Amino acid sequence: xxxxxxxxxxxxxxxxxxxxxxxxxxxxxxxxxxxxxxxxxxxxxxxxxxxxxxxxxxxxxxxxxxxxxxxxxxxxxxxxxxxxxxxxxxxxxxxxxxxxxxxxxxxxxxxxxxxxxxxxxxxxxxxxxxxxxxxxxxxxxxxxxxxxxxxxxxxxxxxxxxxxxxxxxxxxxxxxxxxxxxxxxxx
Amino acid sequence: xxxxxxxxxxxxxxxxxxxxxxxxxxxxxxxxxxxxxxxxxxxxxxxxxxxxxxxxxxxxxxxxxxxxxxxxxxxxxxxxxxxxxxxxxxxxxxxxxxxxxxxxxxxxxxxxxxxxxxxxxxxxxxxxxxxxxxxxxxxxxxxxxxxxxxxxxxxxxxxxxxxxxxxxxxxxxxxxxxxxxxxxxxxxxxxxxxxxxxxxxxxxxxxxxxxxxxxxxxxxxxxxx
Numbered sequence: 392x393x394x395x396x397x398x399x400x401x402x403x404x405x406x407x408x409x410x411x412x413x414x415x416x417x418x419x420x421x422x423x424x425x426x427x428x429x430x431x432x433x434x435x436x437x438x439x440x441x442x443x444x445x446x447x448x449x450x451x452x453x454x455x456x457x458x459x460x461x462x463x464x465x466x467x468x469x470x471x472x473x474x475x476x477x478x479x480x481x482x483x484x485x486x487x488x489x490x491x492x493x494x495x496x497x498x499x500x501x502x503x504x505x506x507x508x509x510x511x512x513x514x515x516x517x518x519x520x521x522x523x524x525x526x527x528x529x530x531x532x533x534x535x536x537x538x539x540x541x542x543x544x545x546x547x548x549x550x551x552x553x554x555x556x557x558x559x560x561x562x563x564x565x566x567x568x569x570x571x572x573x574x575x576x577x578x
Numbered sequence: 579x580x581x582x583x584x585x586x587x588x589x590x591x592x593x594x595x596x597x598x599x600x601x602x603x604x605x606x607x608x609x610x611x612x613x614x615x616x617x618x619x620x621x622x623x624x625x626x627x628x629x630x631x632x633x634x635x636x637x638x639x640x641x642x643x644x645x646x647x648x649x650x651x652x653x654x655x656x657x658x659x660x661x662x663x664x665x666x667x668x669x670x671x672x673x674x675x676x677x678x679x680x681x682x683x684x685x686x687x688x689x690x691x692x693x694x695x696x697x698x699x700x701x702x703x704x705x706x707x708x709x710x711x712x713x714x715x716x717x718x719x720x721x722x723x724x725x726x727x728x729x730x731x732x733x734x735x736x737x738x739x740x741x742x743x744x745x746x747x748x749x750x751x752x753x754x755x756x757x758x759x760x761x762x763x764x765x766x767x768x769x770x771x772x773x774x775x776x777x778x779x780x781x782x783x784x785x786x787x788x789x790x791x792x793x794x795x796x797x798x799x800x801x802x803x
Contacts (some may be wrong), residue, residue, distance in 0.1 A: 400699065402769060403759030409703040410755050413710035430651055450748060466700075467707045560774050562740070566748055 396500050397458050404455045410433065412467035413453035418443035419468075433537045434519050434548035440462050441515040441552050445559025446566070449511045453567035454576055456501040458494065459523050462487040478525045479518075486517045504564055509558035583633045587680045591690040594678035599794045604797030605671020607662040617800045618670045621793055625677050628789060633681040639752040641673040684708035690780040699769055702762065715753070721746050 418438045428435045441528030451464050469480040490510050498506035523538050538545050570576035588594060601621055626634050645666050651680045654657075654664040688705045692698075721743055725733070730742040 400757075400769070401701075402702070402763055402767060403756065405699045405703050405757040405769075406706060406762060407752070407755040409706035410710055410751055410758070412703070413707045414714060414751060417714055419718070430648065430655075432717065446744075454752070459756060467703050470704060471707065517697060564743075569745060570752065572747060576752055 396451070396495060399431040400455075400457060400459065402462075404457065404460070408451055408460060408463045409453055409467055411447050413466050414465070415444055416468050417445070419470050422533035430537055432548065432551055433477050433541075433545045436457055437519060437523060437552045438548060438555065438571045442559040444560075445511045445517055445556045446563040447513060449507055449560045450567050452501050452507040452510060452569075456507075458491060458500050460501065461514070463513075478522055480492075481525070482518045482521045484522060485540050486514060489517065490514060501574025506563060508557075511563065512553070514555045516549065519549060519552065583636055583680050584683050585629045585632075588682050588686060589628060589630065589678060591682060591687045592694070592789050593782065593786045594682060595650040597790050598675040598678050600674040600790075600793050600797055602671055604800060605675065606668055607672070608797075608800045609667040610660065611800055611801050611803065614667045615663075615670070617796045618667065618674055620796050622674050622677075624789065624792055625674070628679055628739045628785075632683050633677045636680065637673045637677060641670055643671045644673070677798065686780060689776055689778055692774075692776045693779045698767070698774075702767065706758070708776065714729055717750050717754070723752065 402460055421439050422436050425435045425439050448461065448464055462484075463481040467473055469487075472479040472483070482501070490513055493509050494501065495505050498509065501507055501510070516576030589597065601618075605614065605618060608617070622634060623669055649662045649665045653662040656662070684705065688701050688708075691701045693705070722733070723744065725738075725742045728742070731738045733739060733743065
């Protein structure tokens, strides 16, 4: 019998996703240290947080393989960021939703590891164009200009974000598989 | 979030969130106006009057440091005093917008959401996320102590970090999650839409509405000037 694409969330699922979100937020605490460099180096915030977010989101998705898991993690991390950096909140929501749609259309859920890797790989890099558009719309010229001032830095940083996301996704999946093998990570 | 910054009687949480968003939106949109700084100063003083003095004072050094760095960079790049002033306004808007949430206890926010009958899964998730930070610090310390006891080696080595720190930490997280879920369910929390009561309800007061009205009026004044 084929599994349903949309499965209801249990209390334990939400608890695990909330804990993963909290850990992700903690590990992203380095971001304020580089916040002032955002007008100088394109994508610096995504570079310093890409690895951690990918690792923990991959672990969350490997355990809770339900459509909506990524969105819940994005929402919970975003709610905390709402008052400090609204663009990040909206970026989290839009990117989370977009990836969920893509995963449903391409993989029909997170049952395959490749779907988890795909979602985690895209989550951080997709926030780069979103932030650029947001900065243009809200008149934050300095933040927007940084992308066009030195195109080769923009390309390099984008590739770095993709590479870190891929590495994080791979590590997260590897950790989950080890824990599953040992029986610590159950569905 | 330090408990020292919390206020005894915070502004109604949803109104506080709305006010923060207004401060941020008006601050960013009107950053280039000369009157923006007066709007932000007014809001800061209003927060002082509402008892947020600890959080108001706590953001000053952060705002000052960010202003120096960002305004310095803006001036170095543009050589334009107007753009530099706008950068300072944006930093101040962000720092002042953070004040209501800095001084708000997570439990107060969650009670507010529960009173408003927001989805229980959302309030549960928020509550866990907000209260998990101190617990996580303890877990990290324990894993590091275990590493030292076993003589695992340097924390800076990627292989040792992965094997002796990351995997035990994730294992602890999974165990905590299982225990917490069981504990939550044992206490009668379910996602079924049955009726439930809130231990202490959070009520809106006229002073809260006045606060929001003053912030809104200040913002509109800056825009129409």
